Amino acid sequence: GRLPKPDLAGVDSVLRTALRQGAPGAIARVDDDGVVRTAAVGVADRGTGRAISNADRFRIGSVTKVFSAVVLMQLADEGKLNLDASVDRYLPGLLPDSRITVRQVLGHRSGLYDYTNDMFAKSVSGFESVRSKVFTYRQLVDRSLRHARTNAPGAAYAYSNTNFVVAGMLIEKLTGHLVGTEYANRIIEPLKLRDTFYVHPGKNIPGRYARGYLTPDTAGTPLVDATQQTVSWAQSAGALISSTRDLDTFLSALLGGRLMSATRLGQMERMIPVNSTQAYGLGLRRRDLSCGVSVYGHTGAVQGYYTYAFATKDGRRSLTALANTSNNGAVLNTMLGTLESAFCGKPAK
Numbered sequence: 001g002r003l004p005k006p007d008l009a010g011v012d013s014v015l016r017t018a019l020r021q022g023a024p025g026a027i028a029r030v031d032d033d034g035v036v037r038t039a040a041v042g043v044a045d046r047g048t049g050r051a052i053s054n055a056d057r058f059r060i061g062s063v064t065k066v067f068s069a070v071v072l073m074q075l076a077d078e079g080k081l082n083l084d085a086s087v088d089r090y091l092p093g094l095l096p097d098s099r100i101t102v103r104q105v106l107g108h109r110s111g112l113y114d115y116t117n118d119m120f121a122k123s124v125s126g127f128e129s130v131r132s133k134v135f136t137y138r139q140l141v142d143r144s145l146r147h148a149r150t151n152a153p154g155a156a157y158a159y160s161n162t163n164f165v166v167a168g169m170l171i172e173k174l175t176g177h178l179v180g181t182e183y184a185n186r187i188i189e190p191l192k193l194r195d196t197f198y199v200h201p202g203k204n205i206p207g208r209y210a211r212g213y214l215t216p217d218t219a220g221t222p223l224v225d226a227t228q229q230t231v232s233w234a235q236s237a238g239a240l241i242s243s244t245r246d247l248d249t250f251l252s253a254l255l256g257g258r259l260m261s262a263t264r265l266g267q268m269e270r271m272i273p274v275n276s277t278q279a280y281g282l283g284l285r286r287r288d289l290s291c292g293v294s295v296y297g298h299t300g301a302v303q304g305y306y307t308y309a310f311a312t313k314d315g316r317r318s319l320t321a322l323a324n325t326s327n328n329g330a331v332l333n334t335m336l337g338t339l340e341s342a343f344c345g346k347p348a349k
């Protein structure tokens with residue numbers, strides 16, 4: 001049946017709460033079958049006081065994982081990749097267990113330890129020590145392999161950035177191109193995503209953007225401007241730059257079946273429960289909302305930026321929301337409320 005109308009006053013109120021909880025700025029864009037509504041509160045730049053707007057680009061963190069998964073699903077459609085094959089078939093000797101399959105990697109079921117756990121145990125010093133670094137994929141995988149795996153291959157869901165570093169290595173091995181080229185050829189150009197860029201190992205966000213502010217672990221200490229960074233610690237797991245408009249467009253196209261075969265999309269959407277309101281497919285999250293609507297997309301947390309980008313299963317309604325802070329659990333949780341307002345409308349009286 002038809003969804004309730006989006007509640008933009010509700011979205012605006014959620015963004016204002018995020019500001020009260022420490023976000024310098026927050027934006028959201030709802031595309032309801034082509035009817036676009038936006039909200040924006042606070043600043044893009046604490047230094048100049050410039051107001052944030054939905055024209056501002058930002059770092060999308062793990063929403064990048066959806067782009068990486070789409071490229072691999074297209075390669076599967078082209079017969080160049082078997083999701084149930086061992087990673088070893090394509091990247092011989094990389095992983096210590098030939099039972100780990102491509103599908104397990106894309107579904108966070110490989111058991112590969114997440115190297116960012118060590119890297120960002122101390123949020124600010126961890127960030128400062130990597131913000132200008134350029135890593136190879138193998139260096140990141142090697143950091144993971146220093147730890148025991150979290151589970152036997154396929155035995156459990158355990159979110160790990162390492163999986164989407166392996167996804168990037170698969171993309172480059174199978175295509176002979178850098179991931180940025182594949183994102184551009186297969187997604188960015190066909191969908192005309194004018195605000196979406198993969199600039200790794202560059203540190204700068206092209207054009208007009210919101211600055212991102214990392215909240216320190218110690219309460220009461222100043223926010224850290226985290227805008228300039230290579231995001232080389234994430235790459236194919238989290239280094240894309242985009243905008244609310246482009247992510248709405250991307251998710252609508254993906255869920256509307258315009259980026260891969262219906263069979264393949266069905267495989268991407270085949271969800272394994274994570275908890276009572278969340279499930280994970282292949283590079284894709286499902287969130288089950290209070291009004292019984294399920295939405296598909298991804299969240300992103302990269303220093304200075306929290307992103308939610310989700311759409312209905314038919315892709316006809318999409319929402320992207322961004323707060324330009326991170327390491328602030330209250331803001332991350334509050335921003336989830338934009339999904340309720342966008343897809344469930346006004347709360348029942």
Ligand SMILES: CC1(C)S[C@@H]2[C@H](NC(=O)CCCC[C@H](NC(=O)C[NH3+])C(=O)[O-])C(=O)N2[C@H]1C(=O)[O-]
Nearest residue numbers: 061062116120123299300301302303304326327
């Ligand atoms: C599961 C998440 C939320 S975390 C995961 C990934 N981001 C990371 O793994 C980076 C974590 C460090 C970010 C940093 N946190 C700390 O330093 C904490 N000590 C901060 O908040 O700026 C992403 O993006 N994912 C989100 C996702 O997939 O939804």
